[in-house]
Amino acid sequence: MQHVEEFKPAENNESQYPFLKGFLDYVTLERHFSRHTREAYRTDICQFYTFIRYQHTLADKDPIDPASISVLDVRLFMGELLEKGLQPKSIARKLAAVKSFYNYLLETGAVKVSVPSQVITPRFSKPVPGFLSERETEKLFDELLSLPAPGEALGADRAGDGGFTHARDRALLEVLYGCGLRISEVIGLQYENVNLQDSLLRVSGKGGKQRIVPLGGPARTALRNYFEVRRNFFRMKNEESPDASYVFVTKKGRRIYPVLVQRVTRKYLSAVTEIKYKNPHVLRHSFATHMLNSGADLKSVSEMLGHTNLTTTEIYTHVTFGRIKEVYLKAHPKA
Structure with missing residues (x-):
């Protein structure tokens, strides 16, 4: 050998x-x-x-x-x-x-x-991806990343930057979870790709393939809040963002980068879950798992994730079996 x-x-x-x-x-x-x-x-x-x-x-x-x-x-x-x-x-x-x-x-x-x-391709067992429970998701967005309460200033200053960081991080995580985006897709997201009026995102996925993804209410609200805070932030600095066409930028106006997204994700997930890997893909996994648990069909979830075939999406069905059994035991008269 x-x-x-x-x-x-x-x-x-x-x-x-x-x-x-x-x-x-x-x-x-x-x-x-x-x-x-x-x-x-x-x-x-x-x-x-x-x-x-x-x-x-x-x-x-x-x-x-x-x-x-x-x-x-x-x-x-x-x-x-x-x-x-x-x-x-x-x-x-x-x-x-x-x-x-x-x-x-x-x-x-x-x-x-x-x-x-x-030659036959060897079989291998695919690891079940880590994901947040629905309770952990509620804790993340409703407690740790809560939007300003009624009467509170928009983008309340929690980091000495006029609320910019908090508003951006909230919107970033909402889009990752609410739309099931990959880290590269959220980094590359541009203003022209966001349609708040029709609640849609145009996403450029692997290989430059374009897809349209629905934008849920919480993500839409978080983006509106972030856009306003961002405008005020750079207006007060009397500066223009060098990467103004991109949705998510740093305080210096540069497009966000992978390490920053990973850092933000790890910071907030560490407070709500004990899963081993706390990376942006966990929110994508959670999106798919929660959609399937709530009755979404596999083909629709596959299209929203940007998968080229259903086989890739099928891994998420494994993590829903526990939920299916739980519903069965509660609902079936002879269970």
């Missing part, structure tokens, strides 16, 4: 890997994959080919014929990854990248058969 270091590419030299550049351009331009996904595909395919180079005892500068691999090669590659401690989920992802590459080669006529597609 080869060492992982021996077939992990040091330089991802595309000239040694026929058709790889064309494939990467294809997934970027035609399938609109993100730069992160493109680089992940590049690494996985180069890693596979470097393993094949050792397996077939080819010199470093010898070209690899994509049609020369066998099912056994693919299985040995998977076995090597497993032996080196990679989780089945990671192995499945690498195999999916290699399969996609060979499907591209098949469509372009570079190979006559996609050998990796003949």
Whole structure:
């Protein structure tokens, strides 16, 4: 067996890997994959080919014929990854990248058969995502992040900044939970994407795919409050926000960034829940779980989350079984 270091590419030299550049351009331009996904595909395919180079005892500068691999090669590659401690989920992802590459080669006529597609993807158990209970959600928004009481000044100053931070954080968490957005989606949200009158958001998801998401009452109210506080905040500073087109900005007017969103989320979730991971995705998980618990159909929830297929959304059905059983025991006469 080869060492992982021996077939992990040091330089991802595309000239040694026929058709790889064309494939990467294809997934970027035609399938609109993100730069992160493109680089992940590049690494996985180069890693596979470097393993094949050792397996077939080819010199470093010898070209690899994509049609020369066998099912056994693919299985040995998977076995090597497993032996080196990679989780089945990671192995499945690498195999999916290699399969996609060979499907591209098949469509372009570079190979006559996609050998990796003949290999069954290993099964792996998906972890049930962490989420807030409905009581914890109520505590978060109705107690910790409560809006100004009647007669209280809009955006009451709780951080010495005219209430800007509190109003922004409330709106940020309301949108994450109320609309089920990913962290990248909320960071990239712009004013032109927000329709308060019709209670809708236009969201740019993975691969630049656009979707329309309903904006609930609490999120709409929190955004209105934040927008007003934000206007007053920058007016008093006599400054304009450098990133004025973005919905969520820092006190310096710059677009918020991932670490800030994670910090805000961790701060407030730590006060309401004991779950291990307290990140922005918990609110997205909570959105999906609470929707399904309340009777929403899987397809609608999948569309709101921006999933490309129902299988991705089905993981949330596992966490609702306890709720279903609870309702059954209470309602069924012979339970």
